[in-house]
Amino acid sequence: MSLTVKNLKRSFGGVEAVKNCSFKVKQGKITALIGPNGAGKTTVFNIITGIIRPDAGNITFKGEPLIVLQTHEIARLSIARTFQLLKLFPKLTCLENLMIAHPGKDEKMFDCFLKPKKIRAEDEAKRARALELLKVVDLERYKDEKAGNLSYGQQKLLDIARCLATEANLLLFDEPVAGVNPIVRERIKKLLKELKQQGKTILIIEHDMRFVMDLCDEIIVLDHGVEIATGTPAKIKKNKKVIEAYLGVDA
Amino acid sequence: MIETYLLHLFIIACLYVILTTSLNLAIGYTGLLNLGHIAFYAIGAYTSSLLALNFGVPFWIGALAGATLAAIVGYLLSYPTIKLKGDYLALGTLGFSIIVESVLKNWVSLTRGPLGLPGIPKPSIFGFAIDTIPKYALFGLILAVLVYIVLEIVVRSPFGRVLQAIRDDEMAAKTLGKDTFNAKAKALALSAFIAAIGGSYYAHYVTFIDPTFFSILETILIFSMVIVGGTASMLGSVAGAVLLTLLPEPLRFLPFPSSIIGGMRQALYALLLVLVIRWRPQGLIGENTFKKFKNGVKR
Ligand SMILES: Nc1ncnc2c1ncn2[C@@H]1O[C@H](COP(=O)(O)OP(=O)(O)OP(=O)(O)O)[C@@H](O)[C@H]1O
Numbered sequence: 313m314s315l316t317v318k319n320l321k322r323s324f325g326g327v328e329a330v331k332n333c334s335f336k337v338k339q340g341k342i343t344a345l346i347g348p349n350g351a352g353k354t355t356v357f358n359i360i361t362g363i364i365r366p367d368a369g370n371i372t373f374k375g376e377p378l379i380v381l382q383t384h385e386i387a388r389l390s391i392a393r394t395f396q397l398l399k400l401f402p403k404l405t406c407l408e409n410l411m412i413a414h415p416g417k418d419e420k421m422f423d424c425f426l427k428p429k430k431i432r433a434e435d436e437a438k439r440a441r442a443l444e445l446l447k448v449v450d451l452e453r454y455k456d457e458k459a460g461n462l463s464y465g466q467q468k469l470l471d472i473a474r475c476l477a478t479e480a481n482l483l484l485f486d487e488p489v490a491g492v493n494p495i496v497r498e499r500i501k502k503l504l505k506e507l508k509q510q511g512k513t514i515l516i517i518e519h520d521m522r523f524v525m526d527l528c529d530e531i532i533v534l535d536h537g538v539e540i541a542t543g544t545p546a547k548i549k550k551n552k553k554v555i556e557a558y559l560g561v562d563a
Numbered sequence: 564m565i566e567t568y569l570l571h572l573f574i575i576a577c578l579y580v581i582l583t584t585s586l587n588l589a590i591g592y593t594g595l596l597n598l599g600h601i602a603f604y605a606i607g608a609y610t611s612s613l614l615a616l617n618f619g620v621p622f623w624i625g626a627l628a629g630a631t632l633a634a635i636v637g638y639l640l641s642y643p644t645i646k647l648k649g650d651y652l653a654l655g656t657l658g659f660s661i662i663v664e665s666v667l668k669n670w671v672s673l674t675r676g677p678l679g680l681p682g683i684p685k686p687s688i689f690g691f692a693i694d695t696i697p698k699y700a701l702f703g704l705i706l707a708v709l710v711y712i713v714l715e716i717v718v719r720s721p722f723g724r725v726l727q728a729i730r731d732d733e734m735a736a737k738t739l740g741k742d743t744f745n746a747k748a749k750a751l752a753l754s755a756f757i758a759a760i761g762g763s764y765y766a767h768y769v770t771f772i773d774p775t776f777f778s779i780l781e782t783i784l785i786f787s788m789v790i791v792g793g794t795a796s797m798l799g800s801v802a803g804a805v806l807l808t809l810l811p812e813p814l815r816f817l818p819f820p821s822s823i824i825g826g827m828r829q830a831l832y833a834l835l836l837v838l839v840i841r842w843r844p845q846g847l848i849g850e851n852t853f854k855k856f857k858n859g860v861k862r
């Protein structure tokens with residue numbers, strides 16, 4: 313088991329965004345987290361990555377408890393994510409956005425004076441890797457363009473590429489194909505399958521059911537902050553509670 | 564005579580290049596709205612002056628001591644203030660600079676308060692006395708170029724990239740495993756270190772300092788230099804520093820008493836600031852800081 317979420321609770325004022333939510337994400341699989349708007353999916357991501365503190369509950373990643381850690385410490389355990397509302401570095405170039413995600417050594421202030429050769433070599437490696445990833449998402453042409461100047465869809469792709477550039481083992485995608493055209497959507501689907509082949513563990517939030525059913529090994533359904541069903545796509549499609557809460561009859 | 568005047572202007576321009584580039588590291592590159600820069604400058608000026616006057620400590624040791632003290636203070640200051648965002652950080656650092664100024668005014672037994680410190684010796688570095696104006700101008704040039712090169716290397720390094728990422732989106736930087744708190748504290752410490760060097764450089768040039776040198780007006784001036792030159796551009800800071808040093812000089816030759824000219828100088832800075840923000844928000848050289856606010860769509 314890769315990620316275990318247990319009895320998670322978090323409310324905002326009167327809104328109980330997450331209440332007593334528990335689920336597990338299997339190593340090396342693609343798992344989807346679905347549910348109606350406001351079900352608490354993004355909040356769960358925010359708690360996993362330490363951006364929001366839970367009121368109660370536990371999260372472990374490969375046996376290690378996460379909720380006592382700070383965001384950057386959690387990231388260093390090899391967990392990366394994308395954001396539903398994009399959070400790129402708009403004034404850095406596309407290339408720099410990816411280079412900074414590279415899990416190199418912690419960037420020290422005086423390293424550029426003390427060991428300039430090593431820094432330059434490391435940076436070259438980061439640049440090469442970043443260029444490869446830009447090719448994968450077909451943004452190579454924009455490598456020296458500021459990220460803030462890209463279109464929404466392109467920014468979405470860059471965000472995904474940045475997530476990959478971290479080389480993390482657990483990848484969390486928050487609605488990776490929302491607002492993305494069908495061709496790019498297929499490309500992302502293929503990319504995620506390849507990542508699975510490489511042994512990555514993937515958790516995606518997504519409202520596009522065709523995309524989810526096609527891609528995922530397992531689906532977790534959240535409604536009003538609680539997990540109401542877990543299972544294979546085939547099982548979830550037939551689940552009464554899920555149909556009522558989210559899918560509707562004709563899904 | 565005229566050469567002395569021009570060299571004096573050059574020496575002052577070098578001082579402001581040092582102060583402005585180091586402030587830009589905090590404001591333009593790291594996104595820390597630091598309004599306390601002048602306090603670090605004051606710490607540098609007073610530390611090396613007091614060490615020289617009371618213990619005859621050589622200039623370069625005094626300057627390094629002042630700079631180290633400023634860096635430590637900057638680092639410590641980051642603890643209570645860096646968790647603050649935007650406006651609150653600005654208020655916190657501004658408060659800090661007011662505290663430093665009032666310490667200088669009121670700790671009379673150490674600083675002689677408003678009377679100031681006269682007779683600060685001219686520097687002598689490894690037996691080479693920097694005792695004439697041309698020598699001081701050369702010294703200033705060397706210092707300013709050195710500071711410029713160091714800062715330019717830092718902001719282009721991987722560490723500098725992390726600072727810029729923090730400025731753009733701190734939360735995203737954290738989710739990529741960056742210890743943003745630590746990076747901001749270090750950036751503030753380096754910025755303070757360099758400002759303090761500027762303070763020593765200036766104090767040993769004018770040979771007399773008092774607390775009025777380190778007032779809020781000075782903060783506004785170097786802040787304007789950063790904005791006019793362009794944030795997140797070291798070259799822009801050099802341009803801003805030189806321009807705002809030279810621009811009010813012609814006022815000197817107008818037939819008004821100096822009290823009026825002082826006011827006109829402030830008005831001129833304010834006017835220039837308004838013009839730049841209105842028509843060239845990215846500054847003379849630099850990235851467009853205000854764009855983000857204009858079309859608030861892009862996040
Ligand atoms: N930082 C916050 N402050 C206040 N309320 C919040 C915050 N984050 C989330 N909420 C509230 O928590 C609830 C769950 O929000 P969340 O973003 O987790 O939903 P979601 O399942 O991701 O929805 P969607 O599919 O629309 O993205 C919502 O009612 C939302 O308003």
Ligand SMILES: [Mg+2]
Nearest residue numbers: 353354355396
């Ligand atoms: Mg969401």
